[in-house]
Amino acid sequence: MEQHVRKILIGFAVTLTLILLAALIVPSFIDWNRFKAEIESQARLATGRELTIGGDISFSVLPAPTLAVADVALANIPGASETPLLRLKRLDAQISLLPLLTGKIEIARFDLQQPEIFLEITPEGQNNWTFAARPQAEEAPGPATVPETGEANGAAPDIRLDELNIRDGAVTYTNRQTDTQLQITGIKATLSANSLQGPFTIDASVTLNGTALALESSVGNLAGTRATPVTATLDIDSGKGRIDFRGSVADPGPALRVSGAVGASGKNLSALLATLSQLPGSGAPPATLPPFLAQPYHLAFDMTATSDLVRIRDLAARLGDATINGSGAVEIGADTNFEMLLSANTLDLSNWQFANTSSSKPASTNPQADDTAANGGTAAIPATGNSLLPENISGTVGVAVQAVKFNGDFVRDIALDLQIAKGNANLRNLSLNLPGSSKFRLSGAAVATDGKPSFGGRMSFSSESLRQLLAWSGTDISAVPEERLRRLNAKAELNVTPELAQIYALTATLDSSSVSGGLAYALRARPSFGVELKIDQLNADAYLPAAAPPQGATATAKPKSGGTGKTAEPSPLAILDSFDSNFKFSVDALTYQGVVLKALTLNGTLLDRQLQLAQAAIGDVAGASINLRADLKALSSVPEGTARLQLDAKNLAGIATLTGLKLPVPAAQLGAAKLTADFGLSPADGVKSSLDATLGGTRLDARMTVTQLSLSEPAATLERAQLKLDAKLENASLAALSKQFNLPLAPG
Template identity: 25%
Template sequence: MPQEKTGAPGGAERRAGREAGRMKLFIALGGLLVLALLALLVGPAFVDWTSYRASFEAEASRILGQRVEVRGIASARLLPFPSLSFTDVVVGDDPADPVLTVRAFRMDAELAPYLSGEIRIFDMRLDGPALSIPVEADGAIRWPVGARAAPPGETVVLERIEVADGSAVLADRRSARRIALSRIHGTLSAQSLRGPFAGTATLLLDGEPLAASFSTGTGAGDGHLPVRLTLDSQRLDARATFDAVASDQPGEPLAEGTLTLASPIDPAAERPAEAAPRLLPPTRLVTRLALTPTSLRASDLRAEVGDPQQPYVATGSALVDLGSIPRFDLQLDGQAIDVDRLAPPAVEAGQSPGLAARVEALRAALERLPTPGMPGRVRLALPLVTVGDTTIRDVALAGSPASDGWSLQSFSAELPGRTRIEASGVLRTDDEPGFRGNLLLAARQPAAFLGWAAGASDPALVRLQRAGFSAEVALSPTDQRFDGLEVDLDGRTLRGSIRRAVRPEGSSTAIDLGGEAIDLEPVAALARLLALRDGAPRPGERFEVQFSAAPARFGDFQAAGLEADLSLDRGLMDIASLDARDFAGADLHAEGTLADPFGTPRPDLSLDIAAGDPARVAEFLRRRLPGSPLADVIARRAPTLGPLALSGTATSQGAGRTDLAVALAGTAAGTDVTLRLALENGLGATERNGRFGLDLALAQQDAAVLLAQAGLPVLPIGDAVPLDAALTASGAPGQPAEVSLRLRSRGTELSADGSATLGADGLKAAGLALRLGSDDLAPWLTRLALAYGQPLAGLPVSGAARLSWTDGSWTLDGLSGTLGDTRLSGALTAPAGEPVSGRLALSSLSLDWLGTVVAGADAAGAIGTGGATPTPFAAPLLPGRAFRLALAAERATGLGLDLSGLATEIAGDGGRLAVSGLSAATASGGRLAGGGEVRNAAGILSASLDMSLRGQPVATDGALFSGRLDMAGTLAGGGETWPALLSSLNGRGRLAIADAVLRDVRPDLLAPVLEAAGTDGFETGIPAVSALVERLSAGARAPLGTLAADWTLGAGTLRTGPLRHDFADAALEGEAAFDMRSGQVEAELALRLAPPADEAVEDAPPAVSYRIAGPWTAPVLQTAVQPLATYLSALSARREEERIEAIEDDLRETVRLRREARLYRERERLREQFRQERETREAQAREEAARAEAERQARERAEAERREAEARQAREAEAARETAAREAAARAAAAQAEAAARTAPAQRPPPSDFELQPLPPPGAPPASGFGGLPGVSDPNRL
């Protein structure tokens, strides 16, 4: 040990003193301990334990506040530790009703702590304690620790308390309810009598084994004690924990805190594979709990159920009234919940999702809900509940539990199909489930709801915007009643009742419904869903139906009233009465039976049908049987069938057979109708290949009526004629049926005999021998509105052919007969969807008729005659179906043509006719070939042709022109009338005329004409020349050889290009035109004559013009001689002019000589005059110069400049005077010339060949203008 340091004198002495004190204390304690052990060994033998028992009872009574009595044996010991034991201990002020009884009690304490004032009991054991905690009528609880309890002043520590085979009873004397805890085994400890306490135990709670643990805090002396209690159930794998504060203060809950319930106890623990399934889904519940003597209140309740990652969460509150009549009130608001996931039901896989299954699923879900054992009320609101494959939304429930189910004050939810269901009443969920009360169901998507509820739907229900019902119901497994039933279907209401009874021998449903303005389609759809299962009647079900509605609607059709009284039992429908008034325009009545109505119906019915307007009935059938050819035909014919009245029967023949016989008789718009129909296998003949037989007879006094009923267009013309029709047929579907059809009228008969095969879409195949004979078919064609350009009367017809029809394709073989005077033969074929093809051979063909068919207007005389009328074109009369035929005709006439041996191919499609490969001979020996196309669009005709004509002789009447024509080209045009069409034609091509000869034209005409013109007295006037030309040309022939030119067609007129042929002394040229509209020809020709060179006249060549005009068969030649007459006149005038010109030349020479003599004399006179004037000027000049010199000398010095200016001015003035003199001389000469002209002779002098020039000015040199005259010199030259 380290040495103690001494810091002051005397330290050693103090240390020695302390050691001596310690030794004395150890000696004293040792002596006391020896004395105590001695007392403990010998003391108990001298203790009076009876007196100690009384002390124990008194002290325990004081501590517990209750009377404590030890009725059994008391014993104690001190060593090795103090121990005290009692038997048969009773706690309670009332010995007859103790609070606590203990079969045996023992406690062991430590002695040393007791010496310091602490009582430490390290072991206490209670055997068979029985605790009774009653709740008195006033709600007071009698606790084991009474109000007079006085805890000891010493500290009491309970290290271990063991309870063995304990029990406890909580008895509510207000309601006689008991909660019993038994077989309690556990241990606990306490640091003091004020806590904290802790312990664990196992026990049975009303037979349920539980493990419990608890702990507390330390009481603060204010009456509050924190408590934590945990209960575990291994069977449920659940744990409940209550963290609370216990209180004994007036006005405060006995305990208030948080209750937590969790399952499983250990989520992380792995469950053995052989472990039983959990009874509870994963759950966690937390709530605030407050316990009072009279109530148990849970607030802020939150429950999480299911997968911890995505649990179902519900919140709410609860209140349990612990009064004399215990009740509870639970209110929950939850999230989406899957009941099957939380509590899986035991259902078989593949269970049918029918209506019964849906109801059973809902019932099973309600059955799985726990039913509380006390009365109360539950208010539940869930946004989404899933039960099986059913999703239910907005579930709201307010009800009270009952011993066998629930009493519902209100229940509402939204089922699939946006369906609202509301109910109130009593719901049983025990072994006899059922419901009695009020039920309302409203669906805003009825089809979706029924598809969910019944597993099927109907197209008629899809159109419903809303549907629902309300009724007072009583539902059980054996009886279902809907009284006071109101069914709403899109605002239309049915009222009545439905009652169904389920018995071992079968089920029976009685339906009694009626309403106003009812739509039958959804009613029928609901009836099918009710009566059928998987398309067949429900086995063991019987339905009795009474139904009425006024009015009633089925689709777009309405009946003024409908009444039905029928029953359905084991596949047999017994119709006591079925009446429909004004249904789709008809009154219907039926009665009888209908076997297997949903399979292969076998009727035994009597029927009556009366319809003023059958079109409405037919339209109803067409809509109910879409795609049925028969229904479509009836719908198209219906407007012609009214009024309609039919009655008859429809019966199945033979017991157990489905053969059907229908017999109807009556009238349809005055047509007598007799129908007999036999169907083997009845209405299932098409599936079972049953045979059929049909006899139909129709008789009508007005053939137009019967033809219209057959669907043929009819024009009401002429008087009414009778017409009878008879049809017999027998066979089997899919096999050829023997068919015979006869149509008879006065003078006309049509028959068809053979076989026909019917399919689902109507006639599939047929092979018929057709024969037609008529004295006059024209009225029938007109009556049938068949306009093919036929004559109005007088068209006898006879013929025969073989018709083959297969799937819309037909062939007409062996066609032969006569049509009027025309023989015809041929064969036609028309594949389905393709043009008609074949061949036709005719003895004669009218081209005018063919033009009429194409144009829709009469084409007789339209071309080449000028007689076409401006009648507008109409719709073409060609067949509407496309065709392509090889056509041959022995002779074809019309449209200005006369052809023989015609062969061509024609094609058309209703508004178009095309010709190709045409070949024919003309009447005069030419050959016509080519093709073209004509179209008629709403009365506007357009044509395009490509034709050629070879070797056609051209010879007009009287042989004015002759030759052989070759012509080829194209032309096109369009218009609304024949004249307009011909006027619009345009085209181009080339023609050539070989061996052309023109009569009355003489190419060498000019020589005899000139010879005649040279005689005296010849007149050059046009009449004389024209007469001369006609006389000289009469009978002449002008050979033209081969003429070739291009031609053009425009405005309906064909025009050739320039034509020219040269002769030896002439040339013939010109142009020609042919008017297609009138057949008029017009040609302008000119014969250009070549005169001898010395006889030629400039600008007036000799020529003769010819005009050929008139009908092309007889044109007229007209001669115009204006150019020739002009030439002859010009030639005569030229000869006269030459004679006059010779005389004029002699006279002109004489005049010239006279003019020259006058000229010479005048020149001499002028020359003398000029000399004199020059001399005068020279003298004057000299005088002026002298005067100027004198003046210059006088003013030379002072006025030199002035004199110079004056000199200049003087010179200028002199020049002006000279100019004036010259002008005066010129004027004088002109005046003399004018006077000489006035005095000259009246005859016109010859024109002079010179001009008189003006006199030159004085002082200027004369002009030398006479040097050119012979023998005359210049007079001015000196």
């Protein structure tokens, strides 16, 4: 009996072994390619897309369950490009055998070779990553059942992933509506997980639009109520930048809370910014970056973030040797509120290097003038309606720096107080103290009207030692006497738009002179400005260097005749061709070379290389008045146009002193003078002039024409030039004429 039972058990064991061996070995001999059609059909039902398996499918159990699939493609949507949505060269998966016997799933290896995903938005706005809903089969209602396993109760299955590898992956996003494209290439990643709840580790590298990115991260166990530790390091473009996070994640879901320390560092901030400018959404890269950005940088702060609040503490930002500390917070919701505070004790910027199309109508100094905002100016700041920013954003920014060392001295007490509310910015205060006991203050508001941004505000400046300030700024004032450029006080209002910057209601005091008026500069490709200034009195002699004593006669080079092969010297008026302007100056009293000039006026327009001088006048200079009007063009080459000079003087003493003219006889003897001179310049007609003058009892009427004289090379063509002069001199008495000019005339 025992022997019979023993034979039965042996037979049963042999049979069971054969069954197990068959189960382990037979799958290797099955042609799994026969199931391609069924797999592709099920995929079509699940996604609504055609799945194509172009390569072989293989499955084996020994030495470990292994699945391999080659050449897989998932079709795109109609209307998209011919490229499939997904393409995979090969998939290899291996599961450990022994853990399966205990009910555990341990994926020893899961490899994806050359996975490519092509995301696209069609010209009609349809995306290709939204799949059709899977059809649901009609099922008859059955009796209610009670699940008996933990998995049925929602517990995560016991799955372990030892290694997930992605090699040579790529993702391409194309928006055919906006004609933009984003490319992620060279995807290489390794992921492992002890379970679906973690811990997780990832090591990945990609190339995003030409920029190399590398990520190393670890995430702790997500199960339980404790916060999950998270670490991550992102390397940007092979060391140009590095971002680190060390913290935790708690309460995944709506109550998510992230906290930890964030750091960013690199050897060259300029190189990092240039790299980031190539990434999608960063806009056009800047033409040049300030040289001082080419320094090591470091940023560190502690962060706490929830779905409705982000708080930053212990912020430290360093560029080179300069460090700024701060804190901030952002409340996120229907309305977004923020607060940022930055401070520093002393910033040493001694070694920083900072240096490195339109209508031609001149700018007006009138802040209400609309016609000066020309089309084709610089690009406007984006604005919507009557707000510069979204109206649901509000907050404050505060900056306080005790001192900044630069160029050998200190800028002290720098303060910024900025408020954002209802979509506009209110600059409550920007102030700083400069060298030379100088103070600058600015306040105002940045708003938008009908989508057009503008800034309007008030500014003030005062300096008790202007010379010290100018010397610190690098301005050479050695030629100005020491007792001048001592004090300056100024205040003004300003208005700035993308087309025009204006300073108006300007009042200033420089030493003993008072100035009022306004300035404007049009932000165009061709410089264009307007200026209107009124000065009560100015002693120009006090600002000019003392005249050097005469050193003897200096030989004057005789111009060579006929030398036409040499390049002509540029005209001193050529600079007037480089900008447009309207200008109006007036000085109540100007002292120059000891002569007081009263009621000076200069008023005109420079437009499209044409100067229209409406008035250049001196109301009173030693009893004389002078007025000049002109209309000239082609100022940089051969001037062309007309001019009129008028003079009315009780005597010529003041004019002689002002111009250095030596009169042949005393000015009182010559008598009163009145003169009107007209000039005409033309390349074709040469120089024409007419003179109508009276001097005492003598009148001169003259007409002069100069031909064959090149106005561009007058010295070279002087010998061939021809002069025609018609003059008439009148005096009622020859004796009076002789006496007036001390002429040796005697009767009969």
